[in-house]
Amino acid sequence: MDLRFTADQERFRAEVRAWLEANVPSRARGTGPLPSLDTRDGFEAHRGWERTMFDDRWSVVSWPERFGGRDADLFHWLIFEEEYYRAQAPTRVGQNGIFLLAPTLFEFGTAAQQERFLPPMASGDEVWCQGWSEPDAGSDLAGIRSRAELRNGDWVLNGQKTWCSRGAFAHWLFGLFRSDPSAERHRGLTYFLVPMDAPGITVRPIAQLDGETGFAEVFFEDVVVPGDQVLGDLHKGWEVAMATAGSERGLSLRSPARYTEAAARLVALYADRRTSDPDGAARRADAVAQAYIDAEAYRLHTYMTATKVMTGGKVGPEASMNKVFWSETDLEIQEAALALLGEEAELLDDGGRPGPWLDAFLFALAGPIYAGTNEIQRNVVAERVLGLPRG
Numbered sequence: 001m002d003l004r005f006t007a008d009q010e011r012f013r014a015e016v017r018a019w020l021e022a023n024v025p026s027r028a029r030g031t032g033p034l035p036s037l038d039t040r041d042g043f044e045a046h047r048g049w050e051r052t053m054f055d056d057r058w059s060v061v062s063w064p065e066r067f068g069g070r071d072a073d074l075f076h077w078l079i080f081e082e083e084y085y086r087a088q089a090p091t092r093v094g095q096n097g098i099f100l101l102a103p104t105l106f107e108f109g110t111a112a113q114q115e116r117f118l119p120p121m122a123s124g125d126e127v128w129c130q131g132w133s134e135p136d137a138g139s140d141l142a143g144i145r146s147r148a149e150l151r152n153g154d155w156v157l158n159g160q161k162t163w164c165s166r167g168a169f170a171h172w173l174f175g176l177f178r179s180d181p182s183a184e185r186h187r188g189l190t191y192f193l194v195p196m197d198a199p200g201i202t203v204r205p206i207a208q209l210d211g212e213t214g215f216a217e218v219f220f221e222d223v224v225v226p227g228d229q230v231l232g233d234l235h236k237g238w239e240v241a242m243a244t245a246g247s248e249r250g251l252s253l254r255s256p257a258r259y260t261e262a263a264a265r266l267v268a269l270y271a272d273r274r275t276s277d278p279d280g281a282a283r284r285a286d287a288v289a290q291a292y293i294d295a296e297a298y299r300l301h302t303y304m305t306a307t308k309v310m311t312g313g314k315v316g317p318e319a320s321m322n323k324v325f326w327s328e329t330d331l332e333i334q335e336a337a338l339a340l341l342g343e344e345a346e347l348l349d350d351g352g353r354p355g356p357w358l359d360a361f362l363f364a365l366a367g368p369i370y371a372g373t374n375e376i377q378r379n380v381v382a383e384r385v386l387g388l389p390r391g
Helices: 007-023 040-055 074-086 095-108 111-123 237-250 257-276 278-282 285-310 318-346 356-364 374-385
Strands: 128-131 147-151 154-161 172-178 189-195 201-206 215-225
Touching: 007 074, 040 111, 074 257, 074 285, 095 111, 095 128, 095 172, 095 237, 128 215, 147 172, 154 172, 154 189, 172 237, 189 215, 189 237, 257 285, 257 318, 285 318, 318 356, 318 374
Parallel strands: 128 172
Antiparallel strands: 147 154, 154 215, 172 189, 201 215
């Protein structure tokens, strides 16, 4: 594999970098940083940023031009992500749609569904949340009980979803419902696209440790959904959901730049702390070096995965192995930083919020849980990658 970038790729990188430097919200320009996207004001501010990107065709560079993209390949997308994180640009408020649902829409959606949902997704006009987990079915996705019944040509949804990221403010939800209760666990499921303002939907925000509402639980009481809002085949939603999960765990949700940039900042922090506290920082050198190496390993692995996809391959069950690695690498980086900061890591800023390293650490704690707990992912690796017998 040739890891040197072509002249065209370098030109693309320069164009991305120049645009981001001119447009990313910043204190210097009096436009940022944006408020937390887990608040109403922050959510709307981030939607505005998505619109700015969309207007110059930067929000979804790997999508076809007719949906607002640039027809860029996966290598160009990875370059874009590297520059995006280097510029410390805002978190993508539409990531559930752009990085999870969109690849599934391209694979399973009808032409009408793609035309209807992709452009407003790319522009931030419509933000999506994920309706998978239920109170009695977290990592056991096949255990969902929320049901869909066909009545007079439409589907009627009843049940409850929880831990819906962006659910407090989202406009649409994609989720699984049991459409054939007599079928086996992994069968009889259908994948629906549901407007959050539909009659019968109740949204109850869930506060996080910091009090902000990054999640919500969503209740469905006789919610009517027309048949053209089914994604994929009826009763075969498990196959569609696994395609979404492959994106979530394998390639698109967590680009390696998220970790390589954090690892670079960690090295800079180590260099600073080594000077001020040479004995204490030196004892932590191994942890810093390992975190940097693991972030770089993830970057190279992702380029290998992108090469596989671009040559006709697919992301299979090895995506579970990938998810375990990126979630644990994230924690590894943040923990090494907190060890260097010591008691200073607990200091709050003028607004009463944790500093960037502590904030990132608190979020990283969720990494081994969301997108399927790492315990479950290890079972998938054991059974479907290594071929070991079920325990």
